[in-house]
Amino acid sequence: MPHDQRNVIASDAPLGTTVAANALLLRFPWLSDLLLILLWMASWRIASLMEYAPHASIWFPPSGVTFAAFLLLGKRALPAIVFCGLASTFWEDMLDQSQHSLSELLQSGLLFGVVHSLSYWLGAAITLLVIRRSSRHNLPTVILAFLLLGPLSALLATFTGTQALAVTSILSGSDISQIWLAWWIGDLIGIIALTPLCIGLISRFYPRCGSWILELGLRQSGSDRYGFVMKLLLSALLLTLTMTATAQFHHDEVAFSIFFMCIPLMWIVHTETPLRSALSLALLSTLTAIGIKMLALSDHALVYQFAISVLAASTYFGLTVPVLVSHNARLRQIALEDGLTKAASRSHFFEQAEQEVLRARHYRQPISLVVFDIDHFKSINDKYGHSVGDMALVAVASTVKRQLRQADILGRFGGDEFMMLLPGDTLSQARETADRMRLALMQLTVQGPIQGLAGSFGVVEVMETETIMEAFDRADRHLLEAKRAGRNQVAISA
Numbered sequence: 001m002p003h004d005q006r007n008v009i010a011s012d013a014p015l016g017t018t019v020a021a022n023a024l025l026l027r028f029p030w031l032s033d034l035l036l037i038l039l040w041m042a043s044w045r046i047a048s049l050m051e052y053a054p055h056a057s058i059w060f061p062p063s064g065v066t067f068a069a070f071l072l073l074g075k076r077a078l079p080a081i082v083f084c085g086l087a088s089t090f091w092e093d094m095l096d097q098s099q100h101s102l103s104e105l106l107q108s109g110l111l112f113g114v115v116h117s118l119s120y121w122l123g124a125a126i127t128l129l130v131i132r133r134s135s136r137h138n139l140p141t142v143i144l145a146f147l148l149l150g151p152l153s154a155l156l157a158t159f160t161g162t163q164a165l166a167v168t169s170i171l172s173g174s175d176i177s178q179i180w181l182a183w184w185i186g187d188l189i190g191i192i193a194l195t196p197l198c199i200g201l202i203s204r205f206y207p208r209c210g211s212w213i214l215e216l217g218l219r220q221s222g223s224d225r226y227g228f229v230m231k232l233l234l235s236a237l238l239l240t241l242t243m244t245a246t247a248q249f250h251h252d253e254v255a256f257s258i259f260f261m262c263i264p265l266m267w268i269v270h271t272e273t274p275l276r277s278a279l280s281l282a283l284l285s286t287l288t289a290i291g292i293k294m295l296a297l298s299d300h301a302l303v304y305q306f307a308i309s310v311l312a313a314s315t316y317f318g319l320t321v322p323v324l325v326s327h328n329a330r331l332r333q334i335a336l337e338d339g340l341t342k343a344a345s346r347s348h349f350f351e352q353a354e355q356e357v358l359r360a361r362h363y364r365q366p367i368s369l370v371v372f373d374i375d376h377f378k379s380i381n382d383k384y385g386h387s388v389g390d391m392a393l394v395a396v397a398s399t400v401k402r403q404l405r406q407a408d409i410l411g412r413f414g415g416d417e418f419m420m421l422l423p424g425d426t427l428s429q430a431r432e433t434a435d436r437m438r439l440a441l442m443q444l445t446v447q448g449p450i451q452g453l454a455g456s457f458g459v460v461e462v463m464e465t466e467t468i469m470e471a472f473d474r475a476d477r478h479l480l481e482a483k484r485a486g487r488n489q490v491a492i493s494a
């Protein structure tokens, strides 16, 4: 399905249950924070289950949740994320059954929570600043800023987070030198693979966030769920096959086959909404993490991490293609059509007219041109206002179009001046057509106040030796003659 069509179908119209949920969240804002904390803690638990070595996870979902929360909510997200850092320190201690005292855990958890949150908040704030300073939020800039500053924020958070745990004696210096790289890469992949989906999710329980980030389409759910699920299942099947083959042969060469995943992912990107692309990336990276754990593929973890980063980057840049295609279609429409009356634009009219004149000459057929202008149009604007004037112009164009044949072309020269190309019409036939139009305009009603419009018409038959612009100038001169002769009439070449 073309992207512009997808944008129309994909709607974010609130349903009954959504309206009720939004009302509840607006009444009790702490509920939104609670949901954010639950999302963070759930993602943290999933990451801890997927660790392939101590503190080494193929991807660390809480970093995606954190970065998304700060991009969407700014410092408003700080208390909830600091709390999550503290809670996860306690939970980790419980799971590891370490013997740290309550005060050690409190100090360490608080310090970790604060520095971890501040690092990501700073990274998100700089990312937003870069995007806002660039030329009005264009998608490639947003993606580039996110792909560069997300990993840098993860590096800062890794440094400050490990230092916080070292200062409070939870980690030793040698622990840090062993784990910091895996920690950073896990956070980095978590940000790259999951932030867009997390933005879509978190925005659902912060009804007031209304951030421009959502203009990127991260809330549009889209239609044809069945088709999307089939694409997702096929992608999951391909991923499972590549990972099973890697488990069988244990060669990096086989592990690299995961890069074939770019084919189904690009298929999804080019045919589904941005939210669904983000969801696919998140689910496939989750499946990769599960596969590494279940198939004991930790030897190839770096290949998979590298692959997820590349697939994520190509997914995001891939999203720019359908957006650009839809922008181009819109620009093309603007270039071809007059925005108000939907008649052909001046340049498109003359382009088409040139072709038609060549064709008429080739087949030795007549072709005529009519130029017309509404009489005393300025007084309509002055008397009833410009919006009624606009309505009158729209009514004129639609009345004339209705009377024209399929092959005829109506164009707007500008202001209240229009032109009609009449292939196959001799001068006298064109004159009859112009007169018919003049009478039709006199019958026209524009929303009450205006009963009938008068127009002056200039008509020429395009000569063998002249260009379309020369024919237009002649017709325009006749139009002026019709005005001078008292308006509301048709003037033709003598």
Ligand SMILES: Nc1nc2c(ncn2[C@@H]2O[C@H](COP(=O)(O)OP(=O)(O)OP(=O)(O)O)[C@@H](O)[C@H]2O)c(=O)[nH]1
Pocket: 340, 373, 374, 375, 376, 377, 378, 379, 381, 385, 386, 387, 388, 389, 390, 393, 414, 415, 416, 483, 487
């Ligand atoms: N509402 C509206 N008015 C427009 C638009 N484009 C031009 N105009 C107005 O159309 C009027 C055109 O006036 P003219 O054609 O110069 O003069 P007129 O009042 O029609 O008088 P004659 O042509 O001499 O009969 C001007 O007042 C313009 O401001 C438009 O898109 N919408």
